[in-house]
Amino acid sequence: MTGPSRGPALPQERRLVTEIPGPRSRELMARKQAAVAQGVGTVMPVFAARAGGGVLQDVDGNSFIDLGSGIAVTTVGNSAEAVVRRAAAQLERFTHTCAMVTPYEGYVEVCEELARLTPGDHEKRSVLLNSGAEAVENAVKIARVYTGRQAVVVFDHAYHGRTNLTMALTAKNMPYKHGFGPFAPEVHRVPVAYPFRWPTGPDNCAEEAAAQVIDQITKQVGADNVAAIVVEPILGEGGFIEPAKGFLPRVERFARDNGIVLVADEIQSGFCRTGRWFACEDEGVVPDLITTAKGIAGGLPLAAVTGRAEMMDAVHSGGLGGTYGGNPVACAAALGAIETMRELDLNARARRIEEIMKGRLTALQEKFGVIGEVRGRGAMLAVELVRPGTKEPDPESTAAVARHCHRSGVLVLTTGTYGNVVRFLPPLVIGEDLLNEGLDVLAEAFAGLG
CATH class of the missing domain: 3.40.640.10 (Type I PLP-dependent aspartate aminotransferase-like (Major domain))
Structure with missing residues (x-):
């Protein structure tokens, strides 16, 4: 697993050039609020312009590492050649x-x-x-x-x-x-x-x-x-x-x-x-x-x-x-x-993603008591967050981790009956360097919980 899928050339990098959200996204969000039903929520307040491989680029030129795949939709990447x-x-x-x-x-x-x-x-x-x-x-x-x-x-x-x-x-x-x-x-x-x-x-x-x-x-x-x-x-x-x-x-x-x-x-x-x-x-x-x-x-x-x-x-x-x-x-x-x-044998790629991510996530669990469990298979993985020393759900820390990742250029999703799970659904074509960089940002998010 060495790089992105074939398709339009899009640099496979995390790059932030404005605050998040940037001015163009804020402008579009104002238009959204005036035209789109309020029941249609938004995980990240940025508007996509291009996407491919393991990245999503917004209208302000910021490039995010994509660990959500449009909720498991763009498994083959956002612009797979075939x-x-x-x-x-x-x-x-x-x-x-x-x-x-x-x-x-x-x-x-x-x-x-x-x-x-x-x-x-x-x-x-x-x-x-x-x-x-x-x-x-x-x-x-x-x-x-x-x-x-x-x-x-x-x-x-x-x-x-x-x-x-x-x-x-x-x-x-x-x-x-x-x-x-x-x-x-x-x-x-x-x-x-x-x-x-x-x-x-x-x-x-x-x-x-x-x-x-x-x-x-x-x-x-x-x-x-x-x-x-x-x-x-x-x-x-x-x-x-x-x-x-x-x-x-x-x-x-x-x-x-x-x-x-x-x-x-x-x-x-x-x-x-x-x-x-x-x-x-x-x-x-x-x-x-x-x-x-x-x-x-x-x-x-x-x-x-x-x-x-x-x-x-x-x-x-x-x-x-x-x-x-x-x-x-x-x-x-x-x-x-x-x-x-x-x-591309994406089943094998999913298993390789699991190998990388389970190792990194388990190490975070050993370091941070807020992570109650690491679970999942392949590239469908999650961490459940709890009050340290208990199994009481901790949705506040979950939201804080997601906010840090989003501000830092990594798209992650939350889920769970109790709102206390961070889930990871990277495109199966994501490069390993990009994946590890996203996990570095996740580690920073947990370290910042205090």
Whole structure:
């Protein structure tokens, strides 16, 4: 991993030439406040002008190290050559016809790739959509039709989207659900195996959590009423929680034994992010349906549900789709992104990023008591911040670390049910020198907490 992806030349360096935000960004922010709904928040008050490799350049000429990838979207970089080339070629041919009116080869090619890449050697089908939330919602629709059941089981700390149904599936109130109810019915929440916060400790977490899940479903819902269990193999907005080893396979067995459709939400964790094509492969879990988005198309809006042919084909003709679902330009970009992932072996790159970052983050944990846990896989990593000597969440220090990084030219994101997790999602094409420089700034941020 020696440098950025191919694409428009953009110096791979951190460089600050104005205060943050600079004058041009402040001007644009004033325009944003006058024209854009206030509910559309902003992590960093700077406006992007160019991006590529491992950097993002703002309109004032400041260059930031990107450890966020547009929330796991620009896995292959912001301007990967194959993505740009294929999307540009498709733009010259046509921008849209609607796949439900006159289909096109790109849609079929993406579905063929998904059948090859997703776990399991069973016959598969896919439907292409616009967003992760839309993919999850369609997975639930498919499961309900296939099983003839209605109930959906989800987990503590889960995040699945912002539509009415996916808000119901999501655990966290603020900012995702607050004031937006009532929500869709027949959604039931069960515990997740969260090792750092499991009451009896991490050693018993998987077995006890799985037992609680099965007990709650059996007694409170009835397994025969459950259409789907929807789970993130690594919980994203909940705090990059890795369920304790053994938990997901046990849930999978329970679903199989009871005719329940297991849906893996790999929207944030998929497409090489964790060092495998999909995070559920880590324990050999083969979901019935898998939802994807984010990293699938190198920055263009695309999502998918891929699953067992008999389940996907249970829905009547015309029951799945959407005007823009599987847009031809987005499909071309997805084929370019997958080409890049294979060509650059981005699974190996993700594992190398983990090697570098886990070492640096663990060293910080040993030095600073505010870091309660370092966790994650591949280039989907996080630190959970607590009051030293306790497990009490420390969102104030989390925000302070993020502010320091942002002022110093490093883009990081926060997350977690308690707002106390700093998460790292660098582009898999980031150079090692740039990555280490970003981690140097992170170390400065922790040292400055006092």
